[in-house]
Amino acid sequence: MLNLESQVSTSESIAVLGLGYVGCVTAACLAELGHRVWGVDRDEHKVQNVLAAKAPFFEPGLDQLVARNVTAGRLTATTETCRALEDADIAVICVGTPSESSGNSSMEQLERVSREIGACLPQRDRRLIVAVRSTVFPGTCDGVVREALGGGEMVSIVSCPEFLREGCAVADFMQPALVVVGGSDLEARARVAGLYAKLGVQPCLVTLRTAEMIKYVCNAFHAVKISFANEIGALCGRLDIPAREVMGVLCEDTRLNISPAYLQPGFAFGGSCLPKDLRALTYRSVRLDLTLPLLENVLASNETHLQRAVSEALELGPRRLGVFGLAFKENTDDLRESPAVTLIEQLIGKGRSLRVFDPHIRLDRIRGSNRAYVLSAIPHIGQLLQDELSAVLDWAEHLLILQEPAAEEAAMIRASGLPTSNLTSTGDDKFGARGGN
Secondary structure, eight states: OOOOSOOOOSOOEEEEEOOSHHHHHHHHHHHHTTOEEEEEOSOHHHHHHHHTTOOSSOOTTHHHHHHHHHHTTSEEEESOHHHHHSSOSEEEEOOOOOBOTTSOBOOHHHHHHHHHHHHHGGGOSSOEEEEEOSOOOTTTIIIIIHHHHTOSTTEEEEEOOOOOOTTSHHHHHHSOSOOEEEOSOHHHHHHHHHTTGGGTOOOEEEOHHHHHHHHHHHHHHHHHHHHHHHHHHHHHHHTTOOHHHHHHHHHHOTTTTSSSTTOSOOSOOOSSSHHHHHHHHHHHHHHTTOOOHHHHTHHHHHHHHHHHHHHHHHTSSOSEEEEEOOSSSTTOOOOTTOHHHHHHHHHHHTTOEEEEEOTTOOGGGOOHHHHHHHHHHOTTHHHHBOSOHHHHHHHOSEEEEOSOOOHHHHHHHHHHTOOEEETTSTTSSSOOOOOOO
């Protein structure tokens, strides 16, 4: 959620632990913003470079930034953690979390630095805010870092993930697209967000685990976008179509394509367009002797998500289940390839008793392939489909919500007191929305 707290815009005393690509850029940029910064690293070479007013590695603009702020007295460096923490109010951890052979991220450097900070805490007479900028899996700050620090009231932990790209890291810091700060200590969270106040960006203030997760989600999304563009490029190449022109036009649509549209977790997709067109693309690519693993596995991913919903419904105690929503999404009567139809079919096969309501579905008004699809999957759908929502709410022991109810229907559901499972808002306990075109 977006910040509703005021930002602090004062100079802070900061220790940045780790002077690699992220740490050195962070230290120099924070100093550029007027903060007093100590960079800490056990690598003497990096420390000596900073003390000599030089960047320890090449990054565009970093040399000048380090030189200017060392000369101005806002930036210095040391190999001694406790020395850097003597006057610091905020410690920013920027150490690496490299991959292990298993694929898991190594916490060795993070644990070591956290223990070093913890060993300095008894020498302090005031609280220290520890901001973890390293990429860590949700739960790491509350687990690994807090335990290594030794806990106690003298320390508050926040997560402040970095979004810096090598080669343009200074520009990414000084002109950020996103600033995220997570934590349960609201004062600590606000002070860390305040470090960026001069940049004129509105930080997203969230929970600790949300902040940790956001970094992984951003990187995964970037990887998916690159792979998607490359697979489309490969297909266009075989068809002698200019791929950059195709993707350029795709990016012109900022309402549905490059936008928040379709980026809300929810129920599986269906309908007459998305499944059909994905099948056609993958069928044609195979005939062109192309392997496109991302596109080929989208339908499999969708099916797996649908099966998660089926499993969740089957794990419910009640056998009398009401279902809200039959069409493939809200505000339509299109039943073709509706995931709701598949879910209902499987629940019936497992012995559940169902009654179904959809505000836009009347069986006597459905014709053609729409009618044929639902009757083929659920021949006795007419016995399950109810004309009134109240008939479902009065009969059911539990309600499965498969599409977003209108305000009046949502109020009826809440007033009924019936337990619900909202499958349109995966991971959240609220009414949501999901659908294709």
